[in-house]
Each structure stands twice: as C-alpha cells, then as structure tokens.
Amino acid sequence: xxxxxxxxxxxxxxxxxxxxxxxxxxxxxxKGVLTEPEVQDNxxxxxxRSPANGARLVARAWVDPDFxxxxxxxxxxxxxxxxxxxxHPAEFIVVxxxxxxxxxxxCTLCSCYPRAILGRPPDWYKSxxxxxxxxxxxxxxxxxxxxxxxxxxxxxxxxxxxxxxxxVLPMRPPGTENLSEDELAELVTRDSLVGVNVPRL
Amino acid sequence: MTFEPGDRVRVLPSEKPGHVRTPAYLKGKTGWVESLxxxxxxxxxxxxxxxxxxxxxxxxxxxxxxxxxxxxxxxAEDRLYADIYEHWLEPERGST
Amino acid sequence: MGGSPGGPIDKDxxxxxxxxRLADAINSALGGRGLQTTDELxxxxxSLEDYRNLSYYERWAAATEKLLIEKGxxxxxxxxxxxxxxxxxxxxx
Numbered sequence: 001x002x003x004x005x006x007x008x009x010x011x012x013x014x015x016x017x018x019x020x021x022x023x024x025x026x027x028x029x030x031k032g033v034l035t036e037p038e039v040q041d042n043x044x045x046x047x048x049r050s051p052a053n054g055a056r057l058v059a060r061a062w063v064d065p066d067f068x069x070x071x072x073x074x075x076x077x078x079x080x081x082x083x084x085x086x087x088h089p090a091e092f093i094v095v096x097x098x099x100x101x102x103x104x105x106x107c108t109l110c111s112c113y114p115r116a117i118l119g120r121p122p123d124w125y126k127s128x129x130x131x132x133x134x135x136x137x138x139x140x141x142x143x144x145x146x147x148x149x150x151x152x153x154x155x156x157x158x159x160x161x162x163x164x165x166x167x168v169l170p171m172r173p174p175g176t177e178n179l180s181e182d183e184l185a186e187l188v189t190r191d192s193l194v195g196v197n198v199p200r201l
Numbered sequence: 202m203t204f205e206p207g208d209r210v211r212v213l214p215s216e217k218p219g220h221v222r223t224p225a226y227l228k229g230k231t232g233w234v235e236s237l238x239x240x241x242x243x244x245x246x247x248x249x250x251x252x253x254x255x256x257x258x259x260x261x262x263x264x265x266x267x268x269x270x271x272x273x274x275x276x277a278e279d280r281l282y283a284d285i286y287e288h289w290l291e292p293e294r295g296s297t
Numbered sequence: 298m299g300g301s302p303g304g305p306i307d308k309d310x311x312x313x314x315x316x317x318r319l320a321d322a323i324n325s326a327l328g329g330r331g332l333q334t335t336d337e338l339x340x341x342x343x344s345l346e347d348y349r350n351l352s353y354y355e356r357w358a359a360a361t362e363k364l365l366i367e368k369g370x371x372x373x374x375x376x377x378x379x380x381x382x383x384x385x386x387x388x389x390x
Binding site for chain 2: 090091108109135136137138139140154155156157158159160161162163164
C-alpha cells in the first residue's frame with residue numbers, strides 16, 4: 001500500500017464512495033482479480049500524464065512542419081514519437097486552428113478527453129454546464145474563459161461521441177519567432193488544447 | 202460504405218432505449234458527411250457485453266449550428282462535428 | 298445533456314483525492330484485463346439513479362461497483378461489509 005497518508009485516512013474526504021472503492025480494491029486483490037502492482041501501475045500511468053504533453057506536441061508542430069503534418073494525420077504516432085506512450089484511445093485526433101477557424105472540444109455524453117496524452121480533464125470540462133452549453137453557445141462559453149475569436153473566424157465544435165479523442169492545435173502566437181521550443185511549450189495552456197482559449201505571449 | 206463525403210444525411214429521431222452514443226440534440230437533424238472515420242464494433246452492444254460485431258461504419262458528420270439551434274448566437278458559418286454510426290443516419294429526404 | 302440550459306461555468310478545481318485516483322486506476326486495470334469495457338462503464342454510469350447528485354468519480358465508483366456485481370465478480374454484501382470495516386478503521390478507536 002502507498003506509504004503516504006491517504007486523504008481518506010486523515011478525514012480529508014466526505015464521499016461515501018471512498019470507502020466503497022477501497023473495499024472493492026481490497027476484495028479484487030484478495031480474490032486475485034487484480035494485482036497490487038497492476039493497480040499501482042495504472043495510478044502511475046495517469047499521474048505521468050499532463051497537459052505538458054500536449055504543449056510539447058504543439059510546440060514541436062510549430063517548429064517542425066513535418067511533425068505538424070504527422071500530428072494532424074496520425075496523432076498517436078506523433079505522440080509516440082515524443083515518447084508519450086498513448087496506449088488507450090482508439091483514435092487521437094488533433095484539429096488545427098487557422099486564421100479562418102477556431103476549434104472547441106467537448107464530450108456532451110460523458111466528458112471523454114484525451115487522458116492518455118493530457119491526463120485528467122479539469123473539473124469544468126466535466127461539468128454539466130460545460131457539457132450542455134459548449135455545443136449550443138460555444139462563443140459565450142469561450143467568452144467566460146476570456147477569449148473572443150476575431151471577426152470573421154468560424155467556430156467549430158467537436159462533440160467526441162465515439163472513441164476518438166480530440167485535442168486542438170492552436171495557432172502560434174505572433175511575436176514568438178525567437179522563442180525556443182521549450183519556451184513555446186510554456187505558452188501552451190491546457191485551456192488552449194481544449195479550445196476555450198488561445199496561447200498568448 | 203453507404204455514405205460518401207458530402208452526402209446530406211439526417212440523424213434518425215429514434216427513441217431507442219438503452220445505451221446510445223447519438224446525442225439527443227442531434228436526433229432528427231440534418232447535416233452532411235465529412236468523412237468515413239472507419240468501421241468499429243457497435244458500442245451500443247458492447248455496453249451490454251456483446252461483441253458488437255459485425256463492425257459498423259462510423260462517420261464524421263458536420264452540422265450548421267443554425268440548423269441545430271433556433272437561438273444560435275453566432276454566424277451562419279459556425280459548425281458542429283459529431284462522430285455518428287451509420288445505423289443512425291439516413292439520406293436526407295427532399296431538397297435542402 | 299447537450300443543448301440543455303446551463304449556468305455559468307465554475308472554474309474551481311478540486312484537488313484529486315486518492316480514492317478518486319484509485320477509482321480511475323481500477324477501471325483502467327479492469328479494462329486492461331478485458332473484464333470491463335469503456336462502453337459498459339458508460340452504460341452503467343448512465344443507468345445510475347443518482348447521476349445528477351454524484352460527482353464525476355463518485356459516478357465512476359458507483360458504476361464500477363454495479364458492473365462488478367452484475368458480472369458476479371463481487372457481491373453487494375461483501376462490498377458493504379468491507380466498506381463498513383474500512384470506515385470503522387478510519388474513524389479510529
């Protein structure tokens with residue numbers, strides 16, 4: 001078992017489901033349905049994933065046109081090339097923002113998200129408010145995040161209804177010509193990978 | 202494959218019970234096929250422990266937001282894409 | 298859900314709790330073993346009566362439990378019993 005104090009043990013949770021999932025874990029381990037290393041590996045797998053992966057994919061695409069082409073045609077292959085080991089999504093599809101169009105990602109049915117690349121989605125992405133409103137009033141939603149597409153830009157919403165998981169490739173902000181790839185990656189926020197905002201210098 | 206990119210399609214207004222991956226807000230709406238994503242086992246059956254085979258074609262379908270929502274607050278060019286299985290689509294009837 | 302009325306988007310982020318990480322991991326592990334599919338989990342979540350009142354990971358935990366019972370891997374009674382034991386342990390002497 002983990003050697004730090006679990007939130008539940010120090011009274012840090014009020015959810016009745018905490019004890020139930022611990023019970024389920026204990027029972028599954030006792031019955032040999034799962035093994036402890038397996039559970040730990042799965043915890044570690046998710047902990048190792050974060051929006052920084054998405055930022056690296058974007059920064060590389062900004063500096064390397066061949067990589068960008070790969071990212072847009074075969075997202076999983078591009079992620080693998082950068083060592084991200086994207087086991088799970090059936091498809092990982094990256095959609096490109098252009099001067100003519102801006103993309104926004106949502107999963108109205110259940111909050112699907114490219115977790116194998118970006119880790120856990122933020123709470124707001126999973127909220128009923130986002131899931132309801134993103135498809136119907138994407139511009140109002142983006143405004144709440146402080147972003148208004150320029151005049152004439154079309155907004156395209158992707159509802160991830162099947163097994164493909166989507167991520168946005170934002171446009172490279174102006175004035176960033178002299179930044180290194182690592183510096184570019186730092187500009188890429190998680191919110192810009194979902195499409196509720198854009199990277200800024 | 203039944204549908205080609207560019208085909209106008211209508212999402213069936215079916216009230217089929219159980220697990221479906223076609224959102225309610227798209228039922229009965231008309232859009233067009235953007236592309237064939239591929240063929241996959243049917244998630245509606247996998248959800249109940251069945252194999253989901255034979256595989257069903259899955260399409261990326263594009264809709265105009267102004268066709269989905271009467272009160273859409275944005276330009277007519279704004280669009281929505283959803284990934285819809287073939288068995289939820291029929292050719293659009295009549296003219297646009 | 299899509300298109301339903303909704304209020305302002307709350308941007309607060311709760312700190313992920315260890316039991317939530319565990320709920321996540323158990324689902325992945327069961328999936329990895331072929332004991333549960335994403336589609337089954339989704340179906341189970343959708344069927345929860347308490348859907349609207351549960352948090353995201355509470356829905357996962359409840360749905361996983363339901364599936365394990367449905368598949369005869371665990372029984373509701375043994376989960377109840379063990380959960381009660383665990384709670385007693387946490388609450389201390």
